[in-house]
Amino acid sequence: MDKAMNCNLCARGCNTDREYKAGYCGMKNEIRIGRAALHMWEEPCISGSTGSGTVFFSGCSLRCVFCQNYKISMKNVGKTVSVSELADTFVRLQDEGACNINLVTPTHFVPHITQALDKAKCRGLNIPVVYNTGTYDTVDTIKMLEGYVDIYLPDFKYMSSELSKRYSNAPDYSIVAKKAIGEMYRQVGMPEFVSAGEALREDVENAQSTEEQMLMKKGMIVRHLVLPGCTEDSKEIIKYLYETYGDNIYISIMNQYTPLSTVGNIRELNRKVTQSEYDDVVDYALDIGVTNGFIQEGDTALESFIPEFGE
Ligand code: SF4
Structure with missing residues (x-):
């Protein structure tokens, strides 16, 4: 961020x-990260067999009441790093075998991240970069990422402004998210994949697999977390995405909502999504013709699914 300018990086x-x-995001002009490690719990074409090199940034401009990562988004757990140290972190994750660098909740640090990516590329970074956002990004901020990001992994959380106001204090969320996703798609276009075997680099000693798993190298996966009692909103989102982008993007329908103490007295959020609610949303997606998608199976709505964040 230009030191002479006040921050308007997100739609807040x-x-x-x-x-x-x-x-509002809780962050000053110093980069703060809550965790940087290989992560196996993303979509298979993102995690691969060796893991996605996830960097969880502290703070968040959305601060959803049900946030599954609230320790870093609201409590700002993490450590401060310089641009150069962030670049080293990216290269270290690549050396550990990461399929990609996965920037989680990065919006409020975009200018720092592009500087770090420039440095990391000079230090040998050559794996895809994933931008993993709650999608309260302005179009101008997404434009700053052109040429830096290979894969966009945006959430589309709500269509209803009533829901987005109640849970994220962001009544304009769906308007913002539609525009941001439009710009992301303009940049990366149709998805492209590469076999994991091709993607393996000779210098990665601990890469474990040469099996023909396909890894995404360019494109967009839009994620939607189904919330308790909100299946009609979920369907509106899937309908919009499919009518707008068809099979040119992937849609990931997630069932891992976990009620945490942060939801306080918002009673309707104090339970998991039922199997029948989740099935209803997935069946709807299939009925309207979605084929490029991901679903979750089994009981992933466990607190243990949520990664721990170090101080
Ligand atoms: S990123 Fe958003 S919330 Fe954070 S300071 Fe900038 S405009 Fe405010």
């Missing part, structure tokens, strides 16, 4: 001078 547009104080 709080215009904070982050040199001096934190914005």
Whole structure:
């Protein structure tokens, strides 16, 4: 972020001078990360057999009441790193065998991240970069990522402004998300895959598999977490995505919602999504013709599914 300018990186547009104080996202102008490690729990074409090199950034401009990563999004757990140290982190994850660098909740650090990626590329980074966002990004901020990001992994959380206001204090969420996803698609277009065997680099000693698993190298997967009692909103989102992008994107329908203490007295969020709610949404997607998608099977709505974040 330009030190002379106040921050308007996300649609919150709080215009904070982050040199001096934190914005709504909870972050000042120093990079803070909660965790950087190989992660096996993304979609198979993102995690592969060796893991996605995830970097969880502290803070968040959405701060959803049900956030599954609230320790870093709201409590700002993490450690401060320089641009150069962030670049080293990316290269270290590649050396450990990561299929890609997966930037989680990165919006409020986009200018720092592009600087770090420039440095990391000079230090040998050559794996795809994934931008994994809650999608309260402005189009201008997404434009800053052109040429840096290979795979967009945006959430589409709500269509209803009533829901987005109640759970994320963002009544304009769906308007913002539609525009941001449109710009992401303009940049990366149709999905492209490469076999895991081709993607393996000779210098990675601990890469374990040469099986013909396909890894995404370019494209977009839009994620939607089904919330309790919100199946009609889920269907609206899937309908919009399929009518707008057809089979040119993937849609990932997630069932891992876990009620945490952060939901407080929002009673309707104090339970998991039932199997019949989840099946209803998946059946709808299949009925309207979605074929490029991911679903979750089994009981993934466990607290243990949520990664631990170090201090
Ligand atoms: S990124 Fe943070 S400081 Fe910047 S506009 Fe959004 S909430 Fe405000």
